[in-house]
Amino acid sequence: MTVEAACPLTARDYKSDYKPVWCPGCGDFSVLLAITKALAEVGRPPEEVAVVSGIGCSSRVPAYTNCYGFHGVHGRALPLATGLKLTRPDLLVLAAGGDGDGYSIGGNHFMHACRRNVDLTYVVMDNQVYGMTKGQPSPTTSPEWDSALVPGGTGLRPFHPLVIALAAGANFVARSFSGDPNGTAELIVEAIRHPGFSLIEVLSPCVTFRPEEREWAKQVHPAPVEPTDDRGRAARRVLTDDGFNIGVLYRGRRRPYQPPFGQAQVEVAEFEAEFLP
Numbered sequence: 001m002t003v004e005a006a007c008p009l010t011a012r013d014y015k016s017d018y019k020p021v022w023c024p025g026c027g028d029f030s031v032l033l034a035i036t037k038a039l040a041e042v043g044r045p046p047e048e049v050a051v052v053s054g055i056g057c058s059s060r061v062p063a064y065t066n067c068y069g070f071h072g073v074h075g076r077a078l079p080l081a082t083g084l085k086l087t088r089p090d091l092l093v094l095a096a097g098g099d100g101d102g103y104s105i106g107g108n109h110f111m112h113a114c115r116r117n118v119d120l121t122y123v124v125m126d127n128q129v130y131g132m133t134k135g136q137p138s139p140t141t142s143p144e145w146d147s148a149l150v151p152g153g154t155g156l157r158p159f160h161p162l163v164i165a166l167a168a169g170a171n172f173v174a175r176s177f178s179g180d181p182n183g184t185a186e187l188i189v190e191a192i193r194h195p196g197f198s199l200i201e202v203l204s205p206c207v208t209f210r211p212e213e214r215e216w217a218k219q220v221h222p223a224p225v226e227p228t229d230d231r232g233r234a235a236r237r238v239l240t241d242d243g244f245n246i247g248v249l250y251r252g253r254r255r256p257y258q259p260p261f262g263q264a265q266v267e268v269a270e271f272e273a274e275f276l277p
């Protein structure tokens with residue numbers, strides 16, 4: 001059962017004492033601020049919230065909150081978050097990470113999390129690069145991005161996470177920009193309140209390996225159309241937009257997946273006996 005907080009919570013109530021080790025200017029600072037503001041606005045106390053991640057600069061978020069946290073294996077934030085939510089539906093479960101973590105090694109889990117539509121919120125800090133491992137291209141890197149590691153660029157078509165999410169069954173899809181922490185917080189609040197699997201793609205510059213991403217501040221703009229509940233229409237829009245439309249892009253009506261809880265068919269001792277010599 002949800003325990004109402006005795007007095008209004010603030011973003012500070014969700015921050016841990018650990019000081020982020022991100023590079024000065026990294027977009028992830030503002031995303032952390034947005035997440036803590038959103039949690040305060042939703043009002044569930046930190047002990048009723050679990051923040052789950054894989055590995056990457058962006059995946060350090062759980063350590064910087066004082067909610068329950070799980071800093072897991074690279075690419076495995078979503079199976080962890082899914083299992084947790086299914087067994088503890090009373091918790092607010094938020095997964096966070098980067099484009100490498102979520103769309104490369106974790107790409108298969110991403111699709112199936114969308115398909116399962118468990119009531120989770122997934123915040124992806126997309127900087128179109130592997131920041132933590134020093135600048136390799138990620139699935140969302142543009143083909144012509146020239147770097148010392150891949151001279152002349154990859155020449156590969158980028159993965160389009162929002163279209164994949166829509167096709168696979170995500171129930172809420174939004175895009176935001178880290179330079180607007182208040183707007184990002186509002187989207188995260190809406191995503192948390194929306195039933196089912198919600199994806200928020202946050203354009204979050206990696207100022208160290210992609211300094212040109214500082215220009216995103218001049219390129220982002222509000223989505224020119226109202227959100228739709230028609231995923232075909234939403235998919236067409238995000239396929240043809242400029243990649244800088246900010247706001248809610250899709251609000252679906254799928255019922256979240258939540259199998260009956262607490263009706264185990266097998267006693268734990270019985271299950272253990274199968275594995276004991």
Ligand SMILES: Cc1ncc(C[n+]2csc(CCOP(=O)(O)OP(=O)(O)O)c2C)c(N)n1
Nearest residue numbers: 055056057058074098099100101130131132
């Ligand atoms: C199984 C496994 N493979 C590879 C790595 C190395 N690795 C750590 S973080 C990372 C990519 C991080 O990129 P992203 O998720 O985009 O996060 P960012 O650092 O840019 O925030 C990789 C490849 C690992 N830790 N574990």
Ligand code: SF4
Nearest residue numbers: 023026057131206207
């Ligand atoms: S390497 Fe990039 S993503 Fe990682 S902390 Fe530095 S600026 Fe942020």
